[in-house]
Amino acid sequence: MDIRVLRYFLAVAREESISRAADALHITQPTLSRQMMMLEDELGVQLFNRTNKITLTEAGVHLKLRAMEIDSLMDMLERDFSAQSDIMGRLAIGSGVYSASNEVFRSLQEFSRQFPKVTYEIHTASADKLKMMMDKGLLDFAIMQEPIDVSRYEYFRLRTKDKWGLLLSASHPLAKNESISVQELNGIELLATGRKAIFNEISYLLGDHARLKIRGYIDLADNALPLVAGSNVGCLAIDGVAEYLNPEHIVFRPFDLDIATNTVLAWKKYGMSFGVASAFLAYIKQAGLRQE
Known part of the structure; x- marks a missing residue:
């Protein structure tokens, strides 16, 4: 399968029109139509629903995703050697x-x-x-x-290293503290990382006295910000997030224990x-x- 033909296919998928794609590629419409039919024959599937506006079939959508990955890899390869x-x-x-x-x-x-x-x-x-x-x-x-x-x-x-603590609404009672103790942590509804290995390690480092009340799990701390702002919910997080917070709305407070990860x-x-x-x-x- 020729990378050039895959790029032709991506142009048709993007433009949703053979004629507009042909203009963008600076080739003739019959040439592009023939290339797309040959591609369908090669793969043994129908890639397009050909009506007033060209749309992708299920097979076409799958090829588009794979073709985008291949196109990106080819770009990287060409740039590496150049x-x-x-x-x-x-x-x-x-x-x-x-x-x-x-x-x-x-x-x-x-x-x-x-x-x-x-x-x-x-x-x-x-x-x-x-x-x-x-x-x-x-x-x-x-x-x-x-x-x-x-x-x-x-x-x-x-x-x-990244120091651990809590993201808190600026209106949260603990926001006035310089740091958070394990005793103060107990009882607060918390959001935590969805990565089990990290959550287990933080729980271990906080010690046996930490009784964490987990409200939900997140993959990135950014996703917690709307849930923390203006609420009493805290989020277990690292200080790297704090650089980009507006302290009028959300603050970061480290634990008083020295808990950091690489x-x-x-x-x-x-x-x-x-x-x-x-x-x-x-x-x-x-x-x-x-x-x-």
Whole structure:
């Protein structure tokens, strides 16, 4: 299957018209129609519902999703090889909101000055989704919080740890405190991370006296903000989120116990020998962002 034909197919799916897609691709309409019919013959399925407006069949929707992944991978591959003599192309990084990732993203400003032809693609997602995207080749790097299984990847720990505490509405009675004790934590309705390994570790570090009253689970702390604002519900979270809060509405208060977790920068094995990603990895190491 030719990547060129897949890109033709994506143009038709996007434009919902053979004629508009042909104009966008700068080819003739009969040529594009013939290519689409040959693609359907090759796959043995009907990809389009051909009415006044072209829509995708179920098979067409499935192909569109896979074709978009392939197109993205081909773009990354082409940019990797074009970048050998002059560093340029796209750098794709995925992360949650951590103190360590905030530091990495701030470092992109200096990296941009050194490599002005590099563009960025930043994804915010849960660790499970980030690993899936990295496995598919859609990410160069993923920044993820420990404990996490990174046995399939190369990685190192970032130097900045994330301190744990609570996100609270500014009107919450505990918002006036500088820190939160285990005794004050007990009895508060809480939102917690949906990653069981992290939740279990935080529960263990808080100790036997912590009686957590869990109201619900979230994948990213950002999703908790509408639930915390103006309510008596707290959210177990890390201080990396606090940098972007409006303190008039939501505040972060650390635990009075020293509870912190590490964050790792991970990438696929054997994939950093050259190109944009290799240049960025070398820069991060040189900038001293890794944990010694």
